[in-house]
Amino acid sequence: MSEIxxxxxVPVVIFGFIALxxxxxxxxxxxxxxxxxxxxxxxxxxxxxxxxTFADILKLLQKELINPKATDKALFIIAPxxxxxxxxxxxxxxxxxxxxxxxNTNTGLFFIMAVVSIDALGILMAGWGSNNKYSLLxxxxxxxxxxxxxxxxxxxxxxxxxxxxxxxLNEIAYNQGILSSESIKFLGIWDVTDVGGILAWNIFxxxxxxxxxxxxxxxxxxxxxxxxxxxxxxxxxxxxxxxTEYGGIRFAFIFLSEYAMMFLVxxxxxxxxxxxxxxxxxxxxGLKLADWTTGLVWGIFWTFAKSLIIVGVQMWIRWTLPxxxxxxxxxxxxxxxxxxxxxxxxxxxxxxxxxxx
Amino acid sequence: xxxxxxxxxxATAVKGLLLTVKHLFGAKKSRESRDIRxxxxxxxxxxxxxxQFPHEKMPIPEVARYQLDVEIDDCIVCDxxxxxxxxxCITIEAIKSPEAIGKTSDGSVxxxxxxxxxxxxxxxMYCGLCTVVCPTECITMTNQYDRSTTKLTDLIYDFGExxxxxxMKRKEExxxxxxxxxxxxxx
Numbered sequence: 001m002s003e004i005x006x007x008x009x010v011p012v013v014i015f016g017f018i019a020l021x022x023x024x025x026x027x028x029x030x031x032x033x034x035x036x037x038x039x040x041x042x043x044x045x046x047x048x049x050x051x052x053t054f055a056d057i058l059k060l061l062q063k064e065l066i067n068p069k070a071t072d073k074a075l076f077i078i079a080p081x082x083x084x085x086x087x088x089x090x091x092x093x094x095x096x097x098x099x100x101x102x103x104n105t106n107t108g109l110f111f112i113m114a115v116v117s118i119d120a121l122g123i124l125m126a127g128w129g130s131n132n133k134y135s136l137l138x139x140x141x142x143x144x145x146x147x148x149x150x151x152x153x154x155x156x157x158x159x160x161x162x163x164x165x166x167x168x169l170n171e172i173a174y175n176q177g178i179l180s181s182e183s184i185k186f187l188g189i190w191d192v193t194d195v196g197g198i199l200a201w202n203i204f205x206x207x208x209x210x211x212x213x214x215x216x217x218x219x220x221x222x223x224x225x226x227x228x229x230x231x232x233x234x235x236x237x238x239x240x241x242x243x244t245e246y247g248g249i250r251f252a253f254i255f256l257s258e259y260a261m262m263f264l265v266x267x268x269x270x271x272x273x274x275x276x277x278x279x280x281x282x283x284x285x286g287l288k289l290a291d292w293t294t295g296l297v298w299g300i301f302w303t304f305a306k307s308l309i310i311v312g313v314q315m316w317i318r319w320t321l322p323x324x325x326x327x328x329x330x331x332x333x334x335x336x337x338x339x340x341x342x343x344x345x346x347x348x349x350x351x352x353x354x355x356x357x
Numbered sequence: 358x359x360x361x362x363x364x365x366x367x368a369t370a371v372k373g374l375l376l377t378v379k380h381l382f383g384a385k386k387s388r389e390s391r392d393i394r395x396x397x398x399x400x401x402x403x404x405x406x407x408x409q410f411p412h413e414k415m416p417i418p419e420v421a422r423y424q425l426d427v428e429i430d431d432c433i434v435c436d437x438x439x440x441x442x443x444x445x446c447i448t449i450e451a452i453k454s455p456e457a458i459g460k461t462s463d464g465s466v467x468x469x470x471x472x473x474x475x476x477x478x479x480x481x482m483y484c485g486l487c488t489v490v491c492p493t494e495c496i497t498m499t500n501q502y503d504r505s506t507t508k509l510t511d512l513i514y515d516f517g518e519x520x521x522x523x524x525m526k527r528k529e530e531x532x533x534x535x536x537x538x539x540x541x542x543x544x
Binding site for chain 1: 376381388405406
């Protein structure tokens with residue numbers, strides 16, 4: 001009985017977290033946009049505009065659900081659900097703290113790649129079902145972009161997996177800190193199994209993973225359709241892209257999934273490259289900083305802090321760089337990122353065979 | 358070639374990112390309002406520029422040219438302002454008077470009553486032509502600009518001071534004067 005309760009409780013908690021995170025992130029996004037442009041951002045609703053996003057979501061929830069006449073009803077209605085569910089399921093295999101993970105599966109990383117790509121299907125359904133040329137253009141762009149960028153994401157993950165030798169995200173996180181069962185070597189030379197901290201992170205176990213992480217970060221930025229890769233939404237060209245025809249709670253769900261996706265890829269990058277829930281503080285002689293800052297609560301804190309910093313960087317980039325042109329987007333993916341990812345893949349193999357043995 | 362453009366792209370992106378982060382942290386304080394005649398006016402680029410309008414207002418000169426105001430006691434109801442107005446936002450209805458009513462502050466003789474003197478500020482485009490043509494300078498622009506209302510008709514400013522009975526009385530006066538004149542002609 002209690003097991004069923006846990007199975008119900010966990011998704012509810014994660015959903016609640018996604019909703020709260022979205023509210024917070026939209027507020028942060030608007031504030032960052034304001035500050036970058038020497039404005040103040042929302043200031044009127046609540047102190048410093050803190051209640052602005054709550055007011056927004058209340059408005060969206062009250063709105064009428066409009067079904068334009070010429071839409072493909074079934075696709076139009078199901079699309080937001082599919083888009084959201086695809087991202088939502090992704091949270092099921094990402095660890096928050098040592099052994100604190102909704103589903104500890106051996107194929108976690110593979111699973112996450114598989115379900116998150118369903119997102120593209122939902123976007124195509126939304127664009128096609130809307131029966132609106134802008135929506136369709138937006139969704140076609142989205143598909144072209146997401147299918148292309150799936151490849152560098154996959155390659156960068158393979159490069160990382162060759163180092164970690166497991167697809168289990170829980171184990172990947174374990175093997176980057178003091179709780180590791182295997183020996184960890186900083187840059188392949190210095191044994192830091194008992195030192196932990198930032199030195200034990202994957203990007204420092206094999207330094208070429210820094211490049212891989214940059215590729216992963218840029219490619220996932222494109223996967224979430226965030227600026228500078230936001231040509232599927234491109235509000236200045238396509239009104240709203242694939243979500244032009246959506247309003248009310250359906251739009252809220254599309255929005256929710258966009259922000260959930262941001263946090264999911266940030267968290268995934270953190271788990272695979274940046275040590276997951278492991279502390280950045282190493283043990284220095286008698287100062288057992290790493291031992292003191294490892295645990296359930298600390299794990300959740302570090303996951304949160306690292307992921308939020310990455311989300312912050314995503315926003316910072318959004319308000320700095322202008323949008324890519326469609327051909328530049330494809331150029332960057334196929335001619336630059338994929339070749340570099342392949343080189344890194346080879347480097348990972350060599351590193352594993354020659355250095356990590 | 359493509360590698361070169363990519364590296365260049367990354368380098369410029371980093372440059373842009375550094376610029377925005379500078380502004381992000383520069384937003385901790387507001388930008389002070391400075392005199393444009395200062396030599397380093399354009400040097401100071403940091404800080405929030407927003408003026409949170411209803412709570413804080415920018416200083417404006419006393420002689421600023423915003424909403425119109427009419428000193429109806431000085432008005433001779435010549436209708437010039439209504440004729441000069443490019444958007445026809447001034448509506449004037451005059452009633453003639455049998456004899457001079459009085460004098461304005463600059464000595465012009467008033468011979469007309471202003472039964473209606475409405476200015477629709479929603480239509481007004483603040484060109485100031487009416488103030489130029491006014492012979493008695495009774496219509497002026499003020500430094501008042503903040504008149505937000507929820508009803509559009511609130512922006513029709515009624516400067517006429519006459520009550521309905523007064524208007525009726527003056528109209529009757531004029532018609533009886535006309536009738537007397539007609540009768541005198543017939544004799």
